Amino acid sequence: MKNKSPNQIRPFFSIALYSLIALFRNRATVFFGFAFPLIFISVFGLLGSNGTSITIGVPDGRGSGPIYQALSRIEAVSIKKGSEKDLKEQLSQGRLAGVLVIDKNNSPSLFISQANPQQAAAVISMTSGVVDKLNLKLANVTNPVIKLDIEEVSGRKFSFIDFFLPGMIGFALLTTSITSTSFGLIFLKKTLVLKRIFATPTKGLTILLGQGASRMVMVLLQTLVIVLVGVFVFKFTLVHGLFTLTQVLILSVIGLLSFLGFGLFVAGIANDENTAAPVANLFVLPQFLVAGTFFPIDALPSWIQPVVSLLPLSFFNTAIRKITVEGLSIDHLVPQFIGLAVWAVIAYILASRTFRWE
Amino acid sequence: MKGTRTIIQVENLTKNYEDLVAVDNISFEVREGEVFGLLGPNGAGKTTTLEIIETLRKPTSGKVIVDGLDIEHDSWKVKSSIGVQLQDSGFYPDLTLVELLKMFAGLYQVEIGDPIEILKKFSLEEKNKSYWQKLSGGQRQRFSLATTLIHNPKIIFLDEPTTGLDPQARVNLWEEIRKIHAEGRTIILTTHYMQEAEELCDRVAIMDQGKIIEIGTPHDLIEELLATGFKRKREVKKATLEDVFLQLTGKHLREE
Ligand SMILES: Nc1ncnc2c1ncn2[C@@H]1O[C@H](COP(=O)(O)OP(=O)(O)OP(=O)(O)O)[C@@H](O)[C@H]1O
């Protein structure tokens, strides 16, 4: 056919620019893209900061002696004082890891409870470590038969925020790509905005690319805002500074390109806004919960790990933490990129089969 | 104003939706510079016919030529050269009128100068910072007409442009349509108001159940009917209730 479509560059920029403006005036998009991740970061960033420490109760007036001093010098241990009765009560509720009572002869007793077995195990090994060391010292053993050599490998100091914040970038990316894109397209279709645009010399593909471009700007801004708030408010570590930031931004764009296909697919299978919500959530929520947003995938039961680690968001979350935690550059992320690419191909094929303009 | 050149030629156009024949083998032509009305009851096939000519729907069979261009082979050129106001359409609800005009200028790839000037032409200049969703029905129709004209098209399609408007807004829109027509454009419109057709149209086609059953000037069609001995049941008064309404409430536009 000799039907030659006009140059689509100006229509593309028009759609991209004005979709972006409309996007920023949409409360839901701004909430899920910016406010929601920042709220989560504030809540978990503060809560999670002492997640690995162990609290040991020591009754009032017994806070002396070599065992006590050695224990309180350990960085991961914090000591809580109080009456013996109160402390034991808290122990049985799982709020303390253990209660250490040292009698007048300097003979220690450690109380633990099964309310929090992991903490109990940790406090036992720590306390017995301290006691063993003291015993050796008192027995004048300076050269024990077995000696544990501990060497520190140079490393950076990471806190919970360094784990959690990249997961929030992944979540914001996922909602913008899937929920906001599918809602946006269905809305434009239902309100006949698309029909009016189709009366102009603009191709369908131009509309999709324009919508995609507006999401790309949105995602870059989200990532930037989350990282900057993280750095300045929550002491988020950017391992190689600006370089790491650039890598994270590039990865966000790659993630978006991969996830956008699912947004189109959801827009294809849901007919109106009411069905779009549950269908989009079907893609977003399970991944949000298991794919490494709140806890590492290794923390899941081992039988489910292989499945979970193949989810699109898992690839993204693994990749972004390799950049922010391990300090790698994106050329080390080939396996994750392959994973994202495979999902992208699947999503775009599904989308092209289901998406209808009318 | 009215030339004799044919600017739109529709030949044996048919459109089926599954087993429903929405447009049934119709043929007609529109002459350059005329206001052509497509009349008919709900479901007659008016919108379907217009949207096929506008290249928004594919015909089942038949041929349509718009200003020398075949809609099948030159749909992009057709889209660029016609102005379209759809029966139902929407605009981004969260954009202002100025933003929407700029966006449509981009989509049609034209330069528009000052958008406020365009809004002024349609008495919308005070609404330039309003979001589209905040406009009243009449303002939406006028704004839609502004986007229809943004690329200065020679041929304009208006699908029920005055439906749902109050008498003031309708009279005002007639003025707009007359102005557009006076600029030398060809206008094809549909309406359910016969008074409107009589006021505006040079020729009308009457459609029913997908077929065109009559074409002619309003004057000729009325004469033909009278020639059959038709008589109104009751002599009409020299004024209508609409005249009373406009006399009482004034002709100026509301909602501003
Ligand atoms: N997309 C569609 N799918 C199936 N049937 C359709 C579709 N669009 C229109 N129709 C049917 O085609 C017939 C003609 O519809 P059309 O909208 O062209 O009528 P119209 O003359 O514009 O009516 P109205 O005055 O109510 O606007 C109707 O019976 C309608 O139900």
Ligand SMILES: [Mg+2]
């Ligand atoms: Mg109609």
